[in-house]
Amino acid sequence: MTTSPHAPAAGAVPIGIEDLEIATGHHVLDLSALAETRGVDPAKYSRGLGQDEMSLPAADEDVVTMGAAAASALLERTGIEGIRTLLFATESGIDHSKSAAVIAHGLLGLPPHVRSVELKQACYAGMAAVQSAIGIVARRPQEKVLVIASDVARYQLASPGEPTQGAGAVAMVISADPALLEIEPISGVYSADIDDFWRPNDSSTAVVDGRLSMGAYQKALMGAWEDLQAQGGPSADQIDAFVYHQPFTKMARKAHRHLSQKLGAELDETPLDQAEVYNRRLGNTYTASLWNGLASLLDHAGDLAGKRVALFSYGSGSAGEMLTGIVRDQGDAAGRRARRLAMLDAREPLAVDAYEELHRSAELSSASDQETPQVGGSGFRFAGIQGRARRYERPAG
Numbered sequence: 001m002t003t004s005p006h007a008p009a010a011g012a013v014p015i016g017i018e019d020l021e022i023a024t025g026h027h028v029l030d031l032s033a034l035a036e037t038r039g040v041d042p043a044k045y046s047r048g049l050g051q052d053e054m055s056l057p058a059a060d061e062d063v064v065t066m067g068a069a070a071a072s073a074l075l076e077r078t079g080i081e082g083i084r085t086l087l088f089a090t091e092s093g094i095d096h097s098k099s100a101a102v103i104a105h106g107l108l109g110l111p112p113h114v115r116s117v118e119l120k121q122a123c124y125a126g127m128a129a130v131q132s133a134i135g136i137v138a139r140r141p142q143e144k145v146l147v148i149a150s151d152v153a154r155y156q157l158a159s160p161g162e163p164t165q166g167a168g169a170v171a172m173v174i175s176a177d178p179a180l181l182e183i184e185p186i187s188g189v190y191s192a193d194i195d196d197f198w199r200p201n202d203s204s205t206a207v208v209d210g211r212l213s214m215g216a217y218q219k220a221l222m223g224a225w226e227d228l229q230a231q232g233g234p235s236a237d238q239i240d241a242f243v244y245h246q247p248f249t250k251m252a253r254k255a256h257r258h259l260s261q262k263l264g265a266e267l268d269e270t271p272l273d274q275a276e277v278y279n280r281r282l283g284n285t286y287t288a289s290l291w292n293g294l295a296s297l298l299d300h301a302g303d304l305a306g307k308r309v310a311l312f313s314y315g316s317g318s319a320g321e322m323l324t325g326i327v328r329d330q331g332d333a334a335g336r337r338a339r340r341l342a343m344l345d346a347r348e349p350l351a352v353d354a355y356e357e358l359h360r361s362a363e364l365s366s367a368s369d370q371e372t373p374q375v376g377g378s379g380f381r382f383a384g385i386q387g388r389a390r391r392y393e394r395p396a397g
């Protein structure tokens, strides 16, 4: 067991992730079929980028429905007692003003005395939500915070970013004395204003300078790492596993090797294999990507109790942060792994032309009322537009 010289100060309560759950879209696209259509060697996607499939939301799914699906399954286990805040992190928000959080709040049937708000800074906002949640719980340890990170990653058809698209959500309950992962107080942060990836208000797809974004990611990683060290955080040999934001899983490997090289150390790569199982099949899930990686590690790495995990979040634009946590009790990892793999297996495959059609019709104009076809199976539905507002349905009963 790793002893923790970085534990909360005497008298301070340990805070972290009580439990987490993942969800994704109804459809899946096999990247070898996409490679064939684009005239690309399939190994470029599977080995070069480290991606096998991408999840796609159905016409009646979006970040709200995926987030609600993940949170609903989670709250069935944790209950809602103590939850007084819902933080919804997303890059792919569905309204410039109204937050996805208040809609999810309604769909989940949470009581009115829960503050609900959305957070944005590209893929970093999930980490920002977790840190904000920790602050709230530190002030009042009897409170819990529901964090939802949910995204649909969309690039232009036939663009270099296309094979890195994806969709998915992670819901977490942040609490005092957490069952799953105790998050240590020291983290390393880094911000730099850079145009590596962004999405203008009038665009449903991201604008990206791929090469610049990979360099910006690595710069933010080193900036966050150096800050972690300067703040007195654990050294590399006190960390048992690194988990990274995975825009495509090879990026995590590049980042890890970059860090190893800078430190002049051979950091173990085994945890990278364990943390990429879900992400290889989901694609990029932006704000949820890091936490899907954590779920994958916890489900595939065997007994991690007492081990220290470092989590690095990167959001283009840009913000990076590395925190560390000590795994407490993984619970029934084998059962969760089987359930999550079954969820991925159950997605409905799309042919490439059907995917392209879905991609082109993804954004509904609010100018006229319209209904969406019933496709997604979670019970949480984006039912269409009525009176310029998005309408949602939740499972009956």
Ligand code: CAA
Residues within 6 Å of the ligand: 041, 043, 044, 045, 047, 048, 049, 123, 160, 161, 162, 164, 197, 208, 209, 210, 211, 213, 214, 217, 245, 246, 247, 248, 251, 284, 286, 314, 315, 316
């Ligand atoms: N067999 C095996 N590997 C092959 C191959 C083949 N036949 N052909 C090519 N490859 C390898 C290449 O060598 C390369 O690997 P290395 O980088 O290790 O050399 C890899 O496949 C990709 O090939 P290219 O560099 O030619 O790929 P590309 O230029 O077409 O696109 C990309 C790559 C720029 C990352 C593009 O996918 C992209 O723009 N993605 C979106 C941006 C992104 O994800 N950026 C990451 C950092 S930003 C971030 O993290 C925030 C976020 O979530 C967006």
